Amino acid sequence: MKPRHKRLALIVGGVASLGIATALVLNAFQSNLVFFFTPSQIAAGEAPKDRTFRIGGMVKEGSVKRQDLTVQFVVTDTARETAVTYTGILPDLFRETKGVVAQGRLDASGLFVASEVLAKHDENYMPPEAQHAVDAAQKTARTLKP
Known part of the structure; x- marks a missing residue:
């Protein structure tokens, strides 16, 4: 094999390895x-049915129900609600009317089954995407009211 062919084979092998x-x-x-x-996005059907995703919003007041280690609550963005x-x-900061982000999947009945729950650590802070989503939901709710 000529040196030129060896060099070409080495380059092709390197590019293939990098591609893999x-x-x-x-x-x-x-x-x-x-x-x-x-x-609101979940109610509109934008959330995936077969993949893990995160839901965020506020824990609806009066919605927390505990039974041993199982907790059921409702997350709202002031326009729509999703049962979780x-x-x-749960984290120590988990409270009604406070922000929460839960990671999990939707089951067949539309119930969000969380595998992880994160509570907002400061009442003045909300992740930008969550704040934007809540603001958009509130704006939509105001325009829909007569």
Whole structure:
């Protein structure tokens, strides 16, 4: 084999290895990607039925029901509501009328089954995407009222 052919084979092998590594990294990234949805977006059918995603909003007052380690509550963005169930220990900051982000899936009946619940740590802070979603839901709710 001539040196020119060896060099070409080395370059082709390097490019192929780089392509395979890139494909594996992108595949891992895609499978770990978790999107954020509001109750209004879930009600509109924008949330995936077969993938894990996050829901965010405020815990509706009077909606928290506890039974052993299973907790059921309602997340609202002031326009729509989504029922959530979670089995486990909730964060200390979890309270009614406070912000919450839950990660999980929708079951067949439309109930959000959370695998993780995160409580907002400060009453003055909300993630920008959550704040934008709540503001948009409130604006939509105001325009729909007669």
